[in-house]
Amino acid sequence: MLAYIIRRVFQSALVLLVVGLVAFSMFSFVGDPIDNMLGQERTQADVERLRQTLGLDQPFVVQYWRFLEQAAQGNFGQSYRQGRPVAEIFLERLPATLELAFVSGLMALIGGISLGIFTAIRRRGTAANLIMTASLIGVSLPTFLIGILLIYLFSVELGWLPSFGRGEVTRVGGWTTGFLTTSGIKALILPSITLGLYQMTLIMRLVRTEMLEVLRMDYIRFARARGIREKSVNFHHALKNTLVPVITITGLQLGSIIAFAIITETVFQWPGVGLLFINAVQFVDIPVMAAYLMMISVMFVGINLIVDMLYFAIDPRLRVDRTAGGH
Amino acid sequence: MKTTAFLAAALLAGTAIGASAETLRWARAGDSLTLDPHAQNEGPTHTLSHQMYEPLIIRDMTGEFEPALATDWAPSEDDPNVWVFNLRQGVTFHDGADFTAEDVVFSINRAKSENSNMKELLNSIVEVRAVDDHTVEFVTDGPNPILPSNLTNLFMMDKDWAEANDSVDVQEVEAGEKTFASSNSNGTGPYKLVSREPDVKTVLTLNEDYWGRDEFPLDVTEIVYTPIQNAATRVAALLSGEVDFIQDVPVQDINRVAESDGLVVKTAPQNRTIFFGMNMGADDIENDNVEGENPLADARVRRAMNLAINRDAIKQVVMRGQSEPAGIIAPPFVNGWTEEMDQTSTDIEAGKALMEEAGYGDGFSIQLDCPNDRYVNDEAICQSVVGMLAQIGVNVNLDAKPKAQHFPLITNGETDFYMLGWGVPTYDSEYIFNFLVHTRGSDRGSWNGTGYSNPEIDEKIVSLASETDLDKRDATIQEIWDEVQEETLYLPIHHQVLNWGMSEKVGTEVSPEDDPKFKFFTMN
Numbered sequence: 010m011l012a013y014i015i016r017r018v019f020q021s022a023l024v025l026l027v028v029g030l031v032a033f034s035m036f037s038f039v040g041d042p043i044d045n046m047l048g049q050e051r052t053q054a055d056v057e058r059l060r061q062t063l064g065l066d067q068p069f070v071v072q073y074w075r076f077l078e079q080a081a082q083g084n085f086g087q088s089y090r091q092g093r094p095v096a097e098i099f100l101e102r103l104p105a106t107l108e109l110a111f112v113s114g115l116m117a118l119i120g121g122i123s124l125g126i127f128t129a130i131r132r133r134g135t136a137a138n139l140i141m142t143a144s145l146i147g148v149s150l151p152t153f154l155i156g157i158l159l160i161y162l163f164s165v166e167l168g169w170l171p172s173f174g175r176g177e178v179t180r181v182g183g184w185t186t187g188f189l190t191t192s193g194i195k196a197l198i199l200p201s202i203t204l205g206l207y208q209m210t211l212i213m214r215l216v217r218t219e220m221l222e223v224l225r226m227d228y229i230r231f232a233r234a235r236g237i238r239e240k241s242v243n244f245h246h247a248l249k250n251t252l253v254p255v256i257t258i259t260g261l262q263l264g265s266i267i268a269f270a271i272i273t274e275t276v277f278q279w280p281g282v283g284l285l286f287i288n289a290v291q292f293v294d295i296p297v298m299a300a301y302l303m304m305i306s307v308m309f310v311g312i313n314l315i316v317d318m319l320y321f322a323i324d325p326r327l328r329v330d331r332t333a334g335g336h
Numbered sequence: 337m338k339t340t341a342f343l344a345a346a347l348l349a350g351t352a353i354g355a356s357a358e359t360l361r362w363a364r365a366g367d368s369l370t371l372d373p374h375a376q377n378e379g380p381t382h383t384l385s386h387q388m389y390e391p392l393i394i395r396d397m398t399g400e401f402e403p404a405l406a407t408d409w410a411p412s413e414d415d416p417n418v419w420v421f422n423l424r425q426g427v428t429f430h431d432g433a434d435f436t437a438e439d440v441v442f443s444i445n446r447a448k449s450e451n452s453n454m455k456e457l458l459n460s461i462v463e464v465r466a467v468d469d470h471t472v473e474f475v476t477d478g479p480n481p482i483l484p485s486n487l488t489n490l491f492m493m494d495k496d497w498a499e500a501n502d503s504v505d506v507q508e509v510e511a512g513e514k515t516f517a518s519s520n521s522n523g524t525g526p527y528k529l530v531s532r533e534p535d536v537k538t539v540l541t542l543n544e545d546y547w548g549r550d551e552f553p554l555d556v557t558e559i560v561y562t563p564i565q566n567a568a569t570r571v572a573a574l575l576s577g578e579v580d581f582i583q584d585v586p587v588q589d590i591n592r593v594a595e596s597d598g599l600v601v602k603t604a605p606q607n608r609t610i611f612f613g614m615n616m617g618a619d620d621i622e623n624d625n626v627e628g629e630n631p632l633a634d635a636r637v638r639r640a641m642n643l644a645i646n647r648d649a650i651k652q653v654v655m656r657g658q659s660e661p662a663g664i665i666a667p668p669f670v671n672g673w674t675e676e677m678d679q680t681s682t683d684i685e686a687g688k689a690l691m692e693e694a695g696y697g698d699g700f701s702i703q704l705d706c707p708n709d710r711y712v713n714d715e716a717i718c719q720s721v722v723g724m725l726a727q728i729g730v731n732v733n734l735d736a737k738p739k740a741q742h743f744p745l746i747t748n749g750e751t752d753f754y755m756l757g758w759g760v761p762t763y764d765s766e767y768i769f770n771f772l773v774h775t776r777g778s779d780r781g782s783w784n785g786t787g788y789s790n791p792e793i794d795e796k797i798v799s800l801a802s803e804t805d806l807d808k809r810d811a812t813i814q815e816i817w818d819e820v821q822e823e824t825l826y827l828p829i830h831h832q833v834l835n836w837g838m839s840e841k842v843g844t845e846v847s848p849e850d851d852p853k854f855k856f857f858t859m860n
Contacts (some may be wrong), residue, residue, distance in 0.1 A: 040740025051456065053532065053778055056747070091534055092507060093514050100534075157568050164576040172572040174537075236714050270522065278564045289566070289593040293707070293740045326433060 017317055022308045028306040032161070033073040033299060036056035041065075042293035055064050076299055085303075090288065095300045099282060103186045105175060106281030110266045112197050113205030116165045117266075118259060121209045125216025129193040129224065130243055131215075140213075147210035152269070156203040156276035156323075163199060171196050173278040208262050215258060216256070218250035268305050346702040358859040359558040359840065362852070363570055364583035367535045367563040372518040373491035374446055375451040382489045383851040387540055388430075389523030392421055392440070393484050397856050399607070399669055399763065399847040401484065404437065405492055405524060409484055410766035416479040416804055417725040421800065428548045429494045430521070437466035442495035444474075451506040457486040457762075460801065469850065470667040478802035484764040485827040497522045513750065526552070527559060537562050555859040574599065574837050577593065583850060585837040586659045590710050593837045603658070604846035606834040608759040610711055611665045612704075612721070612827040613772075614638060615752040617787015623703035623733075623752050629699050632662045633750065638824040640690035645721060646682045647830060654716045659830035664767065664821065665758060665829050672813040677821055680828075687728040699729020705751040706734060707742040712832055718755060721829075744783040749776075754785060757832065761849070765813045772823055773820060788825055803815030 013126050041066070043056055064075065079086060085095035124144075128137040144156075164172035176192030178185045187193025199243035222231065224247055232242045271283035278284070282301060368384035369376045392406035405424050412418035424755035427435040429658040434552075442462045447454040460483065463475040476483060498504050523531045526548065527540040540559040548554075562579070564728050567586045572581045575596055585593055585601055594601045595781075614622055614632045621630050631637050649663035664677040691697060706718035715736045722732040732753075745751040774780035774797045775789035796812050803809040820826070834844050843858035 033658075040738060041744040042740070044740065044743040047453065051453075051782070053782060090369060092375075092518060093534075157572075160569060160572045164578070165572050168576055171578055172576055173569050173578070174562060276566050276569055278562070278566065278569055280533075284565070291738070291740070313593075327443070 010074060013321065014318065017314055021125055021314050024310055029077070029299075029303060032302040033076065034069050036069070036293075036295050036298065038294075039290065039298075040293045042295060046089055076296075078209045080300075080303065085300040087291075088146045088290045088294055088297050089295070090294045095296050098285065098297070099300060099304070100183065100279060101185075102285050104186065104333060106270055106283060107186060109197065109200055109204060109270060109273070109279060109281060110263070111201075112257075113201040114138070114208070114263055114266055115260075116201055117182060117205040117208035117212055120205075121212025122216050122255070123238060124209075125213040126220060126243065126248065127215070129217045129220035132221065135325050141217075144210040144213060147206040152207070152272045153201055153276050155206060156199070156273060158263045159199045160205060160276070172199075175280060200279050202272050203276070204266060204270055208266060211262070212255060212259065215255055216251055219254060220247060223250050260312060264309050265302065338445045357557040358555055359560060360556040360581060360854065360857065360859070361560045361562070361579040361584075362581045362854075363562050363564045363579045364566070365563065365565055365570070368538075370507060370518045371529070371532070372515065372520050372745050373441075373523075374452045374454050374504070375507040375518065377489075379850060384538065384561065385491055385521075385523075386489075386525070386840070386851060386853050387527040387762045387855075388521045388525045388529055390525045391490045391492065392423075392487050394853070395488050395847070395849065398502070399848045401488075402575065405440075411479070411481075413474065417476050419474040419476070419480075419483050420467075421472045422717070423472065424547060425470055427524050428545055429497065429524055430543060431494070431497060432496050433496055435492065435494070435736060436469045437472045438469075439492055439495050440464065440472045441466050442498070443488070443492045446493065446504070446506060447490055448469060449506055451508045453506075454490060457490070461638065475680065479804040480801060481767065481804050482762060482764050485764060489761065492524065493517070494522055497627075498714065526554060534565055534792050546855075552855045554855055554859045556854045556857050559854055571837070574839075577839075581836070581838040581842055581852070583834075583836055583852065585834070585835040587656045589663065590656070590835055590837075598840050600838060600840055602836045602838070602846045603659055604834055605668060605848060606832040607669060607757075607761075607763075607851060608711075608716065608757050608832045609662055609665050609666050609667050609849040610659075610714075610757045610829045610832060611662070612829065613746070613754050613756055613785050613825075614641075614827070615749075615785065615787050616825075617789060618752075621702075621752040625701045626696075631685070631694070631702075632698055634694045634696075634824055636690045636694040637696060638827070640687040640694070640728050640754050641725060641730060641825050642827050643681065643683045643687040643690070644724050644730070644826060645719070645829070646724055647680045648682075649724075650717055650720055651830060654713050654720050655833075657711070657831070658833045658835065660833065662828040662830045664817070665772070665828050666762060666765055666817075667848070670763050670765055670768070672810070672817060674814075675816075677817060677835045684727050691730075697728065698804050699731060701731035701733065702753050703733045703735055703751075705742060705745050706736045707755060708736040708744070710739040711755075711757045713843075714755060717829060745783065749785060749787070751785060756783070756785075758783075759849070766797070766800045769800070769813075769816055773797065773816065773825065786825055790819070791820055 043059055045058065047055055064072060087093065088095050088098055091098060126139055128140055133139045160172045163170045174196060175187045176196035177190040178187050178193055179189040187197055229242060229247055232246050270281060271286060272280045273279065274283035275287050285297060286301045289301065364380065366380045366851060368381040369378060370381060373385045373389050390404045392404060394402050396402045405427060406421040407424050409421045410420060423437060423440065429435060441464045444458065444461065446452065448458050448461065460476045460480045461474055462477050465473050467473055474483060484759040498517065501516035503515045507513050507515045507518040526543055526546045528543045530539040530541050538561040542554060542557040557690045564573055569581050571585065571589045571593060574582050574593060590601050593599050597712065605716040616638065618630050620628055621632065624631065651659045651661055661680045662678060663680045664673060666673045668678065675859050691699065704718055706715055708715040714715065718736060720736050722734050725732050746754055746756060758768065758772065770780045771783045773784060775780065775794050776784045795815055796816055800809060800812060803812065834846050834850055841860045843860065845854060
C-alpha cells in the first residue's frame with residue numbers, strides 16, 4: 010500500500026514538473042512583456058535595463074529553474090502588470106472563483122440528478138422529451154454564447170439580474186463573499202448557470218442512462234412485485250445504485266469547473282482567477298501565467314491522486330500483492 | 337470656443353448648487369495600472385490619476401490648455417532657458433496640507449528619477465527651483481518652447497506626505513514593488529479616493545475643499561469605476577442601465593446604443609492615426625520574393641502603394657463610417673498638420689504606371705505584419721489592404737498577431753511592412769518626428785522601423801527642440817513634413833474615431849485623448 014502511494018506521488022510530482030517546463034517554454038512565444046510595461050516614449054536603454062532586471066535575457070531553462078526555486082519557497086514572484094506579489098493577488102481573487110465553482114457545481118449536481126431521475130422515470134412523457142431536447146443546447150452551445158444570451162435576456166431585456174461583476178461583497182477575514190447580500194446572490198445566478206449548464210446536462214444524461222439500466226434489473230422488478238411503493242423503489246432501491254459513477258464524474262468535473270471558469274469569468278467580468286489569467290496572457294504577465302498554470306495542474310494532479318487512492322480503497326483487487334498473486 | 341465652454345460651465349455650476357448627490361458609474365475595457373502618478377505613462381492610468389491629482393497645466397475636454405495648479409506661465413525675460421510658472425494660491429491636498437512651490441520641485445524631481453516612466457518627457461529639464469512659495473522656475477538645457485505641453489500629465493504630489501509614507505521613490509513596477517503611493521492617493525484634484533480593488537472596482541468621492549468648486553460644474557459627486565473587459569458585456573451593462581458611461585463602444589454596436597431610449601453615443605476624432613510603415617532602408621529585405629534588391633527602397637513603389645489604398649472604402653466597409661481617412665500620419669489637432677497634406681486620393685492606373693516605371697510591372701510579394709488586438713478593427717483593415725495592393729501587383733501575405741508579439745517586431749527591426757498607430761500627447765509634430773522620422777538611435781527614432789535615415793532631416797528635427805522663434809520653427813516643421821510626404825515614408829490610413837456611450841443625463845464632450853475628466857461633466 011505504502012509503495013503504491015509513494016509511486017503515485019512520485020509520478021504526480023514528475024507530471025507537475027513536465028507541465029511546468031512545457032508551460033514555461035511556451036511563454037517565449039506569447040510575446041514580449043517589455044513593450045507593455047514601458048510607455049511609447051521609452052528608449053532602447055530602458056528596454057535593455059528592464060530586460061536584465063527581469064532576467065528575460067536568460068534562456069528559458071534558467072528562468073524556469075529560478076521560478077521553481079522561488080515557487081518551492083512559496084514565492085511566485087511579482088505581477089508585471091499590477092506590481093504586486095502574485096500570491097497576494099491569487100488569494101484576493103480565489104474566493105470569487107471558488108464561490109462561483111461551488112454554486113455552479115451544486116446546481117449541476119442537484120439539477121442534473123433530479124432531471125435525470127425525472128426523465129428516466131417518465132421517459133415517454135412529453136416533458137421528459139422536451140428536457141432531453143433542451144439538454145442538447147447545454148451540450149452543444151459554447152459557454153460564451155450562452156453567457157451573452159443570458160445577459161441579453163435577463164439583464165438587457167428583462168432587467169432582472171446584473172450583467173457583470175460580483176455585486177456587493179462582504180469581507181469575512183481574508184475571504185470575500187457574495188452570499189450575504191442580495192446583490193451578491195443576484196450576481197451569482199447568471200454566471201453559475203453559464204458555467205454549470207454543461208456539467209448539469211452531462212450529469213443528467215449520465216443519471217438517466219444509469220437509472221434506465223438499473224430499472225431494468227431483476228431486483229427492481231421483484232421489489233415492484235412485492236408491492237413496494239413506486240416512490241420507494243425509484244428513490245431508495247434504484248437511485249442508490251446509479252450514484253456511484255455520478256460521484257466519480259462529479260469529482261473529476263469539479264476540477265474542470267474551476268479551470269474552465271476562464272470564459273465565464275471573462276463574459277461576466279467576474280473578478281476571479283480565470284479573468285486574472287486572461288488579463289495576464291494579454292499583458293504577457295509571465296509570473297501570473299506560470300502561477301495559474303501551476304495551480305491548475307496541481308489541482309488536477311491532486312484530484313487524480315485522490316481518485317486513485319479512492320479506487321485503492323474501493324477496489325479490493327488492487328490491494329492484492331502482485332508478486333505473490335496468481336490466477 | 338474656450339470662453340463659451342467656460343460660460344456654459346459657469347451657468348451649469350450655478351444651476352447645480354443645491355442639487356443632490358449624483359453618482360456616475362463608469363466602465364471601460366481596462367483598469368489603471370497603479371495609483372503612483374509617475375510610475376506608468378499610460379492612458380487609463382493617467383485618466384484615473386487626473387480625477388485625484390492635478391498637473392500644473394491641464395487640457396480641457398476639447399484638448400485646449402487650461403490653467404490647473406499654475407495660473408500662468410511664460411519664458412523668463414532674462415534667460416531664454418528658463419520658464420517661470422506662477423502657482424495657484426490657497427490650494428490644499430486631500431489631507432489638508434498646503435500646495436506650495438516645494439511640492440512642485442519635489443514632484444518634478446521625482447518624475448525625473450530612475451524608476452519614473454515619465455522621465456522621457458522631462459529630458460530637457462536641468463533644474464527646477466522654487467523662487468518663492470508660489471513661483472517656480474524650470475531651467476532647460478536650451479530654449480524649450482514646447483515645455484508646457486510636456487507637463488499636462490505630470491501630476492503634483494505632496495512632499496511631506498510622500499516622505500511620511502515612504503513613497504519618495506517612484507514605485508518600481510518592474511520589480512513588482514508595492515508602495516504606499518501605489519495604492520493610496522493624496523492629490524489636489526476634484527475627487528478623493530474612497531476604495532480601490534485593482535481590476536474590480538474603484539470608488540471616488542467629491543473633494544469638498546476643491547479650489548475650483550465654483551469654477552467647474554462638478555455635478556458628479558461620486559464616481560464608481562469598473563473595468564469591463566468583454567465588449568459585449570460592457571455594452572449590455574450600458575443598455576441595462578447598470579453603468580452610465582462607457583468609453584469604448586464597439587463600432588458594430590453604435591447604432592444599437594444610439595437607438596436605445598435614454599442613451600446617446602458621442603463621437604469625435606481621436607488623437608491617434610493608423611498607418612503602415614515600410615522598410616526602405618535595407619539593401620535587400622527578407623520577406624519578399626525579389627532577390628538582391630529591396631522594392632520598398634524605390635519611392636515610386638511606395639507612392640504606387642499609397643495610391644492603391646482606397647481609404648474611403650476602408651472607412652465605409654471596415655470601420656462602418658467610424659474613421660477619418662488620412663493623408664498624413666499626424667492627427668488634425670497637432671501643430672504642423674494641414675488640411676492640404678491630409679487629402680487622400682486613390683488611382684489604381686497611376687499606381688500601376690509607377691510600378692511599371694520602377695521596374696516592378698509584374699509585381700512582387702511581401703509579408704505584412706499586423707496586430708489583431710490593439711487598434712479598432714486592425715486585422716480587418718490589413719485584410720482589406722491586401723486586396724487593394726493586389727490590384728497593382730503587390731501580393732501581400734498577411735501575418736496578424738497579438739500586440740505583445742507585434743510591437744517587438746517593429747522596435748527590433750524584424751519587419752518589412754507593418755501597421756502602427758501613433759498618438760501625439762504633446763500635440764506637436766516634433767513628437768512624431770522624434771520617434772518615427774529621425775534615424776534610429778539611442779535617443780531618438782526608437783519607433784522608426786522604416787530604416788529611413790537622412791542627416792539633413794535629423795538636424796532639422798533636433799533643431800526644433802530649441803528653436804524659440806515659433807514662426808521659424810513652424811517653417812522647419814513644414815519642411816520636414818514636405819520631405820516625409822514626398823518620400824512617402826509611411827502609408828497613412830485614417831485617424832481613429834472615439835465613441836463614448838452614455839446615459840442622456842450625462843453631459844460632456846469627447847476628449848481627443850480618450851481621457852474623461854469628470855470635473856467638466858454635467859448631470860441632468
